[in-house]
Amino acid sequence: MQPGTHQPLITMELPGPKARAIIETDSQVTSPSLPRAYPLVADHACGCIVTDVDGNRFLDFAAGIAVCATGHCHPRVVRAIQDQAARLIHLCGSDFYYLPYTDLASKLASLAPGPGPWQVFLTNSGAEAVEGALKLARYATGRHHFLAFFGAFHGRTLGALSLTASKTKYRRKFGPLLSGVTHVPYAHCLNCHFHLNYPACHLACLAHIEQDIFTHTVSPDEVAAVIVEPVLGEGGYVTPPPDWLPALRELCNRHGILLIADEVQSGMGRTGKMFAVEHFGVVPDIITAAKGLASGMPLGAIIARSQWMSWEKGAHGSTFGGNPVACAAALETIALLEEGLIENAWQIGAYLLEKLAGIKAEHPALLADVRGLGLMIGVEFQSAQQAHAVAEACFRRGLIVLECGQKAIRLSPPLVVTQAEADTALDILAEALEEME
Numbered sequence: 390m391q392p393g394t395h396q397p398l399i400t401m402e403l404p405g406p407k408a409r410a411i412i413e414t415d416s417q418v419t420s421p422s423l424p425r426a427y428p429l430v431a432d433h434a435c436g437c438i439v440t441d442v443d444g445n446r447f448l449d450f451a452a453g454i455a456v457c458a459t460g461h462c463h464p465r466v467v468r469a470i471q472d473q474a475a476r477l478i479h480l481c482g483s484d485f486y487y488l489p490y491t492d493l494a495s496k497l498a499s500l501a502p503g504p505g506p507w508q509v510f511l512t513n514s515g516a517e518a519v520e521g522a523l524k525l526a527r528y529a530t531g532r533h534h535f536l537a538f539f540g541a542f543h544g545r546t547l548g549a550l551s552l553t554a555s556k557t558k559y560r561r562k563f564g565p566l567l568s569g570v571t572h573v574p575y576a577h578c579l580n581c582h583f584h585l586n587y588p589a590c591h592l593a594c595l596a597h598i599e600q601d602i603f604t605h606t607v608s609p610d611e612v613a614a615v616i617v618e619p620v621l622g623e624g625g626y627v628t629p630p631p632d633w634l635p636a637l638r639e640l641c642n643r644h645g646i647l648l649i650a651d652e653v654q655s656g657m658g659r660t661g662k663m664f665a666v667e668h669f670g671v672v673p674d675i676i677t678a679a680k681g682l683a684s685g686m687p688l689g690a691i692i693a694r695s696q697w698m699s700w701e702k703g704a705h706g707s708t709f710g711g712n713p714v715a716c717a718a719a720l721e722t723i724a725l726l727e728e729g730l731i732e733n734a735w736q737i738g739a740y741l742l743e744k745l746a747g748i749k750a751e752h753p754a755l756l757a758d759v760r761g762l763g764l765m766i767g768v769e770f771q772s773a774q775q776a777h778a779v780a781e782a783c784f785r786r787g788l789i790v791l792e793c794g795q796k797a798i799r800l801s802p803p804l805v806v807t808q809a810e811a812d813t814a815l816d817i818l819a820e821a822l823e824e825m826e
């Protein structure tokens with residue numbers, strides 16, 4: 390990249406003429422269900438900068454929804470993809486063996502927190518990993534029921550969608566969904582479901598499961614698993630209080646229920662640890678991963694303790710899951726994470742949080758909360774309209790951020806983000822807030 394090209398640069402009203410023409414054609418031939426947050430038509434990208442077809446440059450604080458962990462087109466990841474593509478593109482990891490699948494499974498098994506052994510099933514996406522985790526939990530326990538959380542996002546396929554409860558629009562008109570799913574409140578203390586304050590609440594949201602759900606509607610001995618995002622993603626980038634996940638783990642232990650940590654968004658170093666559960670000292674039974682795993686190549690994983698990965702030959706498979714090229718990208722991605730990007734996520738995340746706390750103090754009428762772990766940062770507004778307007782204003786200035794939850798925006802830049810880029814993002818956000826004021 391040329392000197393100076395790591396800064397955003399918007400030279401025209403957006404979208405520019407080439408982008409407008411493509412969007413016009415696109416709108417006639419693609420599914421109208423695609424959410425398409427902004428009129429951004431990307432041409433190429435490098436590091437944290439995305440360049441559109443008209444030559445405008447954007448600083449990317451969304452990373453393809455928390456996917457491009459190593460930045461866009463990291464040269465080492467590109468080389469790993471090219472080398473693997475020249476050797477073997479596909480054979481089907483469900484039917485045959487090839488080294489990248491075995492190597493990646495070994496690596497992920499070694500990275501899983503807590504005592505092993507662990508075993509791995511590779512998928513194409515986060516939703517496919519969640520689907521597989523549901524099947525595995527039913528298979529391993531002989532139980533059929535699941536608990537999931539309000540605010541959760543676990544994917545859009547029918548099984549995963551049955552767990553997803555962040556917005557009704559994701560579920561509307563798609564029912565009936567999977568039977569045997571009960572939703573309970575997440576530890577979203579700022580908007581406590583029970584109007585209590587932490588820690589005086591004594592984790593009332595978990596007591597509700599025992600005292601209400603398990604007493605009146607669902608017998609715990611029929612519950613296969615509780616599925617939880619260790620940090621709520623699409624539902625608002627909410628970090629639960631420190632003792633909540635350990636207490637949830639204990640609740641599962643008491644009733645022989647498996648704990649599935651959905652780390653599709655929070656995993657692969659984004660929060661400053663390889664998996665977000667490590668911040669809480671919790672060892673799940675099953676972990677789902679995807680998004681950041683392969684720097685943008687489609688890949689997901691079910692990582693389960695061997696004791697639970699007990700399904701028989703043929704019970705579960707996938708034609709493309711664990712594709713060799715995606716596995717090669719994942720192995721290089723993990724190497725880069727371990728060589729310093731996880732540490733960088735923690736450092737720059739802490740820097741952003743500190744600066745954002747200052748910005749919040751200057752805009753009490755706009756900002757309700759800033760929070761986060763590593764580079765999974767939520768900025769909550771007083772209203773949904775404010776969140777939307779600020780996200781739009783950032784976009785017009787060349788900063789890409791996505792909304793989440795009811796009235797928040799999320800900052801989830803690539804893990805290669807520098808302090809200078811963080812400062813640029815903060816300046817643009819501050820300008821957007823000034824404009825709102």
Ligand SMILES: Cc1ncc(COP(=O)(O)O)c(C=O)c1O
Nearest residue numbers: 514515516542543544622653654
């Ligand atoms: C926590 C979580 N689980 C599952 C999914 C679904 O992943 P995918 O879109 O790859 O199917 C997502 C996607 O945003 C997610 O954030």
